[in-house]
Amino acid sequence: xxxxxxxxxxxxxxxxxxxxxxxxxxxxxxxxxxxxxxxxxxxxxxxxxxxxxxxxxxxxxxxxxxxxxxxxxxxxxxxxxxxxxxxxxxxxxxxxxxxxxxxxxxxxxxxxxxxxxxxxxxxxxxxxxxxxxxxxxxxxxxxxxxxxxxxxxxxxxxxxxxxxxxxxxxxxxxxxxxxxxxxxxxxxxxxxxxxxxxxxxxxxxxxxxxxxxxxxxxxxxxxxxxxxxxxxxxxxxxxxxxxxxxxxxxxxxxxxxxxxxxxxxxxxxxxxxxxxxxxxxxxxxxxxxxxxxxxxxxxxxxxxxxxxxxxxxxxxxxxxxxxxxxxxxxxxxxxxxxxxxxxxxxxxxxxxxxxxxxxxxxxxxxxxxxxxxxxxxxxxxxxxxxxxxxxxxxxxxxxxxxxxxxxxxxxxxxx
Amino acid sequence: xxxxxxxxxxxxxxxxxxxxxxxxxxxxxxxxxxxxxxxxxxxxxxxxxxxxxxxxxxxxxxxxxxxxxxxxxxxxxxxxxxxxxxxxxxxxxxxxxxxxxxxxxxxxxxxxxxxxxxxxxxxxxxxxxxxxxxxxxxxxxxxxxxxxxxxxxxxxxxxxxxxxxxxxxxxxxxxxxxxxxxxxxxxxxxxxxxxxxxxxxxxxxxxxxxxxxxxxxxxxxxxxxxxxxxxxxxxxxxxxxxxxxxxxxxxxxxxxxxxxxxxxxxxxxxxxxxxxxxxxxxxxxxxxxxxxxxxxxxxxxxxxxxxxxxxxxxxxxxxxxxxxxxxxxxxxxxxxxxxxxxxxxxxxxxx
Ligand code: SF4
Ligand code: SF4
Ligand code: SF4
Numbered sequence: 001x002x003x004x005x006x007x008x009x010x011x012x013x014x015x016x017x018x019x020x021x022x023x024x025x026x027x028x029x030x031x032x033x034x035x036x037x038x039x040x041x042x043x044x045x046x047x048x049x050x051x052x053x054x055x056x057x058x059x060x061x062x063x064x065x066x067x068x069x070x071x072x073x074x075x076x077x078x079x080x081x082x083x084x085x086x087x088x089x090x091x092x093x094x095x096x097x098x099x100x101x102x103x104x105x106x107x108x109x110x111x112x113x114x115x116x117x118x119x120x121x122x123x124x125x126x127x128x129x130x131x132x133x134x135x136x137x138x139x140x141x142x143x144x145x146x147x148x149x150x151x152x153x154x155x156x157x158x159x160x161x162x163x164x165x166x167x168x169x170x171x172x173x174x175x176x177x178x179x180x181x182x183x184x185x186x187x188x189x190x191x192x193x194x195x196x197x198x199x200x201x202x203x204x205x206x207x208x209x210x211x212x213x214x215x216x217x218x219x220x221x222x223x224x225x226x227x228x229x230x231x232x233x234x235x236x237x238x239x240x241x242x243x244x245x246x247x248x249x250x251x252x253x254x255x256x257x258x259x260x261x262x263x264x265x266x267x268x269x270x271x272x273x274x275x276x277x278x279x280x281x282x283x284x285x286x287x288x289x290x291x292x293x294x295x296x297x298x299x300x301x302x303x304x305x306x307x308x309x310x311x312x313x314x315x316x317x318x319x320x321x322x323x324x325x326x327x328x329x330x331x332x333x334x335x336x337x338x339x340x341x342x343x344x345x346x347x348x349x350x351x352x353x354x355x356x357x358x359x360x361x362x363x364x365x366x367x368x369x370x371x372x373x374x375x376x377x378x379x380x381x382x383x384x385x386x387x388x389x390x391x392x393x394x395x396x397x398x399x400x401x402x403x404x405x406x407x408x409x410x411x412x413x414x415x
Numbered sequence: 416x417x418x419x420x421x422x423x424x425x426x427x428x429x430x431x432x433x434x435x436x437x438x439x440x441x442x443x444x445x446x447x448x449x450x451x452x453x454x455x456x457x458x459x460x461x462x463x464x465x466x467x468x469x470x471x472x473x474x475x476x477x478x479x480x481x482x483x484x485x486x487x488x489x490x491x492x493x494x495x496x497x498x499x500x501x502x503x504x505x506x507x508x509x510x511x512x513x514x515x516x517x518x519x520x521x522x523x524x525x526x527x528x529x530x531x532x533x534x535x536x537x538x539x540x541x542x543x544x545x546x547x548x549x550x551x552x553x554x555x556x557x558x559x560x561x562x563x564x565x566x567x568x569x570x571x572x573x574x575x576x577x578x579x580x581x582x583x584x585x586x587x588x589x590x591x592x593x594x595x596x597x598x599x600x601x602x603x604x605x606x607x608x609x610x611x612x613x614x615x616x617x618x619x620x621x622x623x624x625x626x627x628x629x630x631x632x633x634x635x636x637x638x639x640x641x642x643x644x645x646x647x648x649x650x651x652x653x654x655x656x657x658x659x660x661x662x663x664x665x666x667x668x669x670x671x672x673x674x675x676x677x678x679x680x681x682x683x684x685x686x687x688x689x690x691x692x693x694x695x696x697x698x699x700x701x702x703x704x705x706x707x708x709x710x711x712x713x714x715x716x717x718x719x720x721x722x723x724x725x726x727x728x729x730x731x732x733x734x735x736x737x738x739x740x741x742x743x744x745x746x747x748x749x750x751x752x753x754x755x756x757x758x759x760x761x762x763x764x765x766x
Pocket of ligand 3: 461462463464466467468469521606607608609610611612
């Protein structure tokens with residue numbers, strides 16, 4: 001079986017080739033970045049100090065990793081136990097997401113080894129960025145601790161694992177507090193520059209916009225990722241995960257619909273309070289409406305229909321549109337509507353190498369996710385550590401035939 | 416249950432935001448600037464666009480020589496901004512309505528009274544000195560460039576070409592040279608041939624500006640740019656043409672930069688304290704609800720089990736009874752048959 005030809009055949013899959021190229025290019029650009037400086041690889045200028053490494057890797061990365069705190073909060077704080085099987089994948093994604101955000105920042109900042117300076121050398125507490133940094137730093141630790149039980153189960157360390165599992169509620173609450181703060185603070189970063197951001201995107205509610213949209217993004221990412229994992233890691237999933245999958249899908253879809261509707265209305269309130277309606281007739285106004293109608297109102301509507309008709313396929317589409325919408329929003333705030341008074345010739349457009357690094361980082365994330373999800377108990381419960389919270393009525397001691405008669409339909413709970 | 420849960424989450428977020436609103440209103444009070452701090456007054460009606468100030472700045476700060484020499488005035492054909500090799504630039508503005516000819520304006524750090532750059536830096540790399548200058552400390556800067564995002568005048572610049580030790584570059588009002596006694600006035604001021612630049616205490620500069628307004632009626636607009644803009648700056652401008660026509664934004668308002676973020680920052684302690692309490696409360700409610708429903712469930716299960724068992728017992732009893740009856744009937748049938756047989760045999764024997 002292990003002849004050379006056999007090896008060649010198994011290694012040279014299209015997937016591996018593409019991944020290989022991405023990693024090679026990424027390594028090449030990395031070397032350039034640390035020998036030629038940011039000027040060697042990016043199109044950043046003094047007018048555009050932040051490019052897609054901030055817009056995509058930081059702003060989108062953090063928003064899309066919000067699934068971790070929303071899922072664990074839904075399950076452990078809001079008592080929606082049937083989301084239990086979705087918690088671990090979401091925590092893993094969030095942990096990897098945040099790790100990659102921090103990894104990506106090492107490319108972007110001028111002196112990466114000084115990234116801990118704000119906490120250990122000199123703190124600028126008047127800076128919103130300080131709050132963002134501190135919360136992200138602490139939350140990364142929380143996520144790591146939340147993820148560690150998977151690794152410990154894999155390695156078979158029972159005692160430390162049980163200690164951590166007992167701290168679940170405290171960790172979850174700490175995570176929600178930290179997430180609330182830094183998700184909103186990412187929006188607050190731009191509060192200091194009212195003269196640079198187009199009035200349609202600038203609002204004193206920016207922190208609230210970022211927070212609420214991050215919840216929608218997090219829920220949609222869980223849905224989107226669930227689909228992908230379902231497709232590629234199906235054999236790693238246990239009965240509980242699979243049987244709860246539909247309930248999770250429609251539960252999250254309903255949540256996302258509500259959050260998007262709320263988001264839509266607070267955006268409208270924002271325009272009304274600042275009396276910015278007249279801007280809607282300009283080019284930027286059209287672009288703003290495109291974002292608001294096409295990527296907030298539309299997915300909210302699709303989610304609502306999908307839940308009503310129990311259409312899992314439509315949920316997926318709504319999730320994809322929501323995720324794209326969040327990316328569009330973060331790009332709009334940080335690049336398109338930023339420096340809107342600058343002549344078009346001086347506006348920023350990323351170089352191919354900046355894009356290559358972002359693609360490289362996402363690819364690394366996917367590979368690590370796949371490695372962990374195939375090795376560790378993420379989509380299934382480790383047989384030695386089974387503690388799946390049963391559905392109400394699904395009592396183990398109850399006689400077999402009664403259980404099924406009494407078990408309420410998962411969806412009937414929410415109505 | 417789920418819908419309620421999400422709404423309560425959102426409601427809480429909204430409440431936190433509203434609290435932030437009121438916190439902002441109660442934010443830091445206006446800072447009038449350090450008394451006796453120094454600044455520079457630029458007079459656009461005097462500037463002749465000779466670029467000597469650029470040369471002076473370049474020399475006293477030891478900056479690299481530019482590609483075009485400082486006496487090459489053709490560089491003025493293009494609008495320029497400060498960059499990491501140039502702390503100050505002079506721009507020419509043509510075709511301004513009401514102006515006899517081109518008007519020049521020098522640009523550099525405005526040395527804000529409450530600098531956006533200083534408030535935005537997460538390692539406090541900037542210092543607003545009591546003497547007026549805003550300086551920057553290379554030993555702590557991480558190179559995040561948030562100060563560049565924050566500065567409303569687009570002043571801080573970055574050495575993008577430096578792989579590992581890029582610096583933020585901006586005008587220091589020659590503060591290092593002045594404190595060490597190497598200079599008495601900033602390099603640009605000392606180089607200006609026509610006194611378009613005056614260095615002095617900010618309060619005196621404001622008086623000088625007003626004095627010129629009075630001495631030359633009709634020559635100036637009655638506005639000192641920088642007196643209140645963005646909370647006030649140590650660098651001041653007077654001009655005969657609208658400031659927006661010489662590249663100074665008139666829509667910046669008088670709110671200082673730190674005030675834009677103070678509201679959001681004031682919410683932090685509120686979230687940090689109120690949020691966990693709220694979440695624990697929500698958790699407790701759900702646990703209570705779960706416990707009740709759990710008890711109800713257990714009860715229901717027990718009842719159902721009992722009922723099922725009862726039913727089963729009844730069924731069994733009935734089946735037993737039925738079987739009994741069947742058996743009885745069968746026996747009776749058999750007995751009857753036997754009797755009949757016997758009777759039949761009897762009659763045959765009788766024959
Ligand atoms: S002009 Fe910009 S760089 Fe200069 S002090 Fe003000 S905020 Fe800072
Ligand atoms: S680039 Fe340096 S000086 Fe500017 S905000 Fe970041 S750490 Fe502070
Ligand atoms: S040296 Fe004086 S006159 Fe010459 S450009 Fe500078 S400010 Fe204007």
